[in-house]
Amino acid sequence: MRIVIVGGVAAGMSAASRARRFNPDASIVVFERGEQISYGACGLPYVIGGEVESFDRLIARTPEQMRGRGIGVRLRHDVTGVDSGAATVTVTDRATGQSCTEPYDRLLIATGVSPVRPDWAVTPLGGVHVLRDIPDGEALDASVRGAKRACIVGGGYIGLELAEALRARGVSVALLEKGPEVAGRMLDPDYQRRVRAELERNGVDVRCGVTVQGLTGKGRVSGVQTDQGLVRADLVVVAVGVKPNVGLAKAAGARLGRTGAVAVNARQETTVQGVYSAGDNTESVHRVTRRRVHIPLGLTANRMGRIAGVNMAGGDARFPGVVGTGIFKAFDLGVARTGLTQADADTLGLNAVSVDVSSTDHAGYHRTSRPIHVRLTAEKGSGRLLGAQLIGENHLSVKRVDVVAALLGQRATAQDLFDADLAYAPPFSGVWDVLLVAADRLHKLV
Amino acid sequence: MRIVIVGGVAAGMSAASRARRFNPDASIVVFERGEQISYGACGLPYVIGGEVESFDRLIARTPEQMRGRGIGVRLRHDVTGVDSGAATVTVTDRATGQSCTEPYDRLLIATGVSPVRPDWAVTPLGGVHVLRDIPDGEALDASVRGAKRACIVGGGYIGLELAEALRARGVSVALLEKGPEVAGRMLDPDYQRRVRAELERNGVDVRCGVTVQGLTGKGRVSGVQTDQGLVRADLVVVAVGVKPNVGLAKAAGARLGRTGAVAVNARQETTVQGVYSAGDNTESVHRVTRRRVHIPLGLTANRMGRIAGVNMAGGDARFPGVVGTGIFKAFDLGVARTGLTQADADTLGLNAVSVDVSSTDHAGYHRTSRPIHVRLTAEKGSGRLLGAQLIGENHLSVKRVDVVAALLGQRATAQDLFDADLAYAPPFSGVWDVLLVAADRLHKLV
Numbered sequence A, B: 001m002r003i004v005i006v007g008g009v010a011a012g013m014s015a016a017s018r019a020r021r022f023n024p025d026a027s028i029v030v031f032e033r034g035e036q037i038s039y040g041a042c043g044l045p046y047v048i049g050g051e052v053e054s055f056d057r058l059i060a061r062t063p064e065q066m067r068g069r070g071i072g073v074r075l076r077h078d079v080t081g082v083d084s085g086a087a088t089v090t091v092t093d094r095a096t097g098q099s100c101t102e103p104y105d106r107l108l109i110a111t112g113v114s115p116v117r118p119d120w121a122v123t124p125l126g127g128v129h130v131l132r133d134i135p136d137g138e139a140l141d142a143s144v145r146g147a148k149r150a151c152i153v154g155g156g157y158i159g160l161e162l163a164e165a166l167r168a169r170g171v172s173v174a175l176l177e178k179g180p181e182v183a184g185r186m187l188d189p190d191y192q193r194r195v196r197a198e199l200e201r202n203g204v205d206v207r208c209g210v211t212v213q214g215l216t217g218k219g220r221v222s223g224v225q226t227d228q229g230l231v232r233a234d235l236v237v238v239a240v241g242v243k244p245n246v247g248l249a250k251a252a253g254a255r256l257g258r259t260g261a262v263a264v265n266a267r268q269e270t271t272v273q274g275v276y277s278a279g280d281n282t283e284s285v286h287r288v289t290r291r292r293v294h295i296p297l298g299l300t301a302n303r304m305g306r307i308a309g310v311n312m313a314g315g316d317a318r319f320p321g322v323v324g325t326g327i328f329k330a331f332d333l334g335v336a337r338t339g340l341t342q343a344d345a346d347t348l349g350l351n352a353v354s355v356d357v358s359s360t361d362h363a364g365y366h367r368t369s370r371p372i373h374v375r376l377t378a379e380k381g382s383g384r385l386l387g388a389q390l391i392g393e394n395h396l397s398v399k400r401v402d403v404v405a406a407l408l409g410q411r412a413t414a415q416d417l418f419d420a421d422l423a424y425a426p427p428f429s430g431v432w433d434v435l436l437v438a439a440d441r442l443h444k445l446v
Helices: A010-022 A041-049 A063-068 A134-144 A157-168 A189-201 A247-252 A298-312 A342-347 A395-409 A414-418 A434-443 B010-022 B041-049 B063-068 B134-144 B157-168 B189-201 B247-252 B298-312 B342-347 B395-409 B414-419 B434-443
Strands: A002-006 A027-031 A071-074 A077-083 A088-093 A099-103 A106-109 A113-115 A149-153 A172-177 A205-208 A212-218 A220-226 A229-232 A235-238 A242-244 A275-277 A326-330 A333-339 A352-360 A371-379 A385-392 B002-006 B027-031 B071-074 B077-083 B088-093 B099-103 B106-109 B113-115 B149-153 B172-177 B205-208 B212-218 B220-226 B229-232 B235-238 B242-244 B275-277 B326-330 B333-339 B352-360 B371-379 B385-392
Touching: A002 A010, A010 A027, A010 A063, A010 A071, A010 A106, A010 A298, A027 A077, A041 A134, A041 A157, A063 A071, A077 A247, A106 A247, A106 A298, A134 A235, A149 A157, A149 A220, A157 A172, A157 A189, A157 A235, A157 A326, A189 A205, A189 A326, A189 A333, A189 A371, A189 A385, A220 A235, A247 A275, A275 A298, A326 A395, A333 A395, A342 A352, A342 A371, A342 A385, A352 A434, A371 A395, A371 A414, A371 A434, A385 A395, A385 A414, A395 A414, A395 A434, A395 B395, A395 B414, A414 A434, A414 B395, B002 B010, B010 B027, B010 B063, B010 B071, B010 B106, B010 B298, B027 B077, B041 B134, B041 B157, B063 B071, B077 B247, B106 B247, B106 B298, B134 B235, B149 B157, B149 B220, B157 B172, B157 B189, B157 B235, B157 B326, B189 B205, B189 B326, B189 B333, B189 B371, B189 B385, B220 B235, B247 B275, B275 B298, B326 B395, B333 B395, B342 B352, B342 B371, B342 B385, B352 B434, B371 B395, B371 B414, B371 B434, B385 B395, B385 B414, B395 B414, B395 B434, B414 B434
Parallel strands: A002 A027, A002 A106, A027 A071, A106 A275, A149 A172, A149 A235, A172 A205, B002 B027, B002 B106, B027 B071, B106 B275, B149 B172, B149 B235, B172 B205
Antiparallel strands: A077 A088, A088 A099, A113 A242, A212 A220, A220 A229, A326 A333, A333 A385, A352 A371, A371 A385, B077 B088, B088 B099, B113 B242, B212 B220, B220 B229, B326 B333, B333 B385, B352 B371, B371 B385
């Protein structure tokens, strides 16, 4: 049994480890086009901001460690072609330029995503960055030294996390967002505005509804040209989204889903015999809507990788799907969401209702208690929970989103949440946790 | 419709508010033997420790506010008798000593618990305290001023919380526990030891397996005599447990349960027509074991009170039961549990298995991440989750116990927990939240 894995980060390395554990006899080889495997890409903004000591700290396992477990790892190797009839891949050594053909019994495509680079961002100017892998991070980090004015283009997770990181480095930050608000795909408008207010309170110059037209500069970037004038900047980060790397899957003849990512079944099998797909390049099923979605996030990628690894090695594991949980920190704010926003539910034509509760994360009389805001959404008629959005001024307080995430997996109702015996002591929550307060109001409306 | 409520703290005032909302025409009167209503007793240790500014801050609502909502409140009134045949109670005004008879259509007994005072603790000596209500707190607070050496007797919630509070006040603290460890009823032995180690790290002289025999002193206490010698102390707090105040329920002819607390059905009805019971004096149903239990805690009391209020006012509400969730802070540690410990499960004859995971509360490479320990317990065969215990060095991190608490209410399995789409970003958790790591190990063992 020969298992070939393309991509050695979250999904790929999880799959390799799982396959090895499940089948000690399989030959397993991982081809990674980059310089590192098994790193925590989600930590990149925190190295830039100084919360993590160094990029090395993000590396969970080295190629040597993997080889010690009998997993072959070839760095700087591009898999440039696949012949699914012959069950071979074409691999090019980036150092030498030499290509060879490698056979497989099972192939995993874990090629991840690439940052979207609009035409204006394809430039020889220095000081223009994306942030996806460790070399990106190192380049950005070098660029930050000596930079005075950063312009972040894009108000999603990465843009928001980098705004905090760059402010921590003493750089002035303008954040440009094409849409009407930051965090637009994650939150309902009221919650988007709370995030923007926190950015502004921390000195970020947030400009929404702005379209970038080009860059200015000689050698190094000096500004971002927009439909609303020039934004001066000696550092530009392009964080306008990601696209799944589906070239290899297409070459194998695997079907893509409507989302543009690779379509798979619950076993992570593509439509091509023996070819699996896992990680950010792959669709998943949303357990609330039962629709196929493309929400590339770290836990999902790791989970898919493990499922693929077990199945490639001869086992039978099923990916349970996601409920659309996401969380980020923006300065002092914690921001979390799970399931559907009211806007999501409206778009899907669901008969949904939301309640908003503003309270404190723990007993209001306690010295360290801080404001927290919760929007909870359920389906009218059935009472089924659809989603939650949380913003807390003590960032850790929004991790309670997990309670709703877990209940969404059970297709539980607002009443079920209200009946939950949540933990109470004054340093932890109010006697009625804010989630219970929200559930109490909501279950009367559904 | 005349609703009479005995006891004006958590359950009683919740019931009064709910009954008023449900039935605007009912006459509602609350008799409270103390000086205040509607206060957060759980906050008392935090006033002593200085985390809450004053005892007044614990008062959620005043009698005036309640009267403004058409709820009669009579402070310093003891309900000393009940004639359930005639549907009357005998009420004594503690100020004047005068008694009268009051009729009711619905009677709620929300008399709470009293601290257990062993014989040795019944003493005229000054400096000997229990902590249950605001006057207790004020007396203790006054006694702390000038005290040098405190001796806390009892290693449960209150004893542990007060150890921290008194150390914060600069008092040396010895904590005596009769059992083999502190937190004995809440946690399995390994977790008990972690709590003790934290107390000791913070200078608390913890002595377990010690039986108190008496007190020494003249005028003011000077020491605690034990089977292992004298412990010098100018301040003694007796925190050896609570007993339900069931005198009135017995007088009404209501049945007590095996736990010694008042037996009720899911509507909070006692065995006597028209007589309800709610709060710390009342049994509840444990949703994991389906047995009747007596676990007096703030959220449960409030919840029971609301249920009783609705039902007394003519509605139909049901108490869902508890899952045995508890949480406390001991210096920097957060400690939480829900469901059953392995010891609980063994006692009940369940075929249970536990796993222990020690990890970090958020990404290990992140500067602010701190150790967290999780024990997760499930039933063999069914895989059903039975309980969780958490200890975290960042106290807020253990609030994730709520995820398990919510799933216990759904009778979910370890696999269900493992499949939960929990939130991940480096400042909040590892990519595999410690609960997922534990669930992954556990579901393979069940």
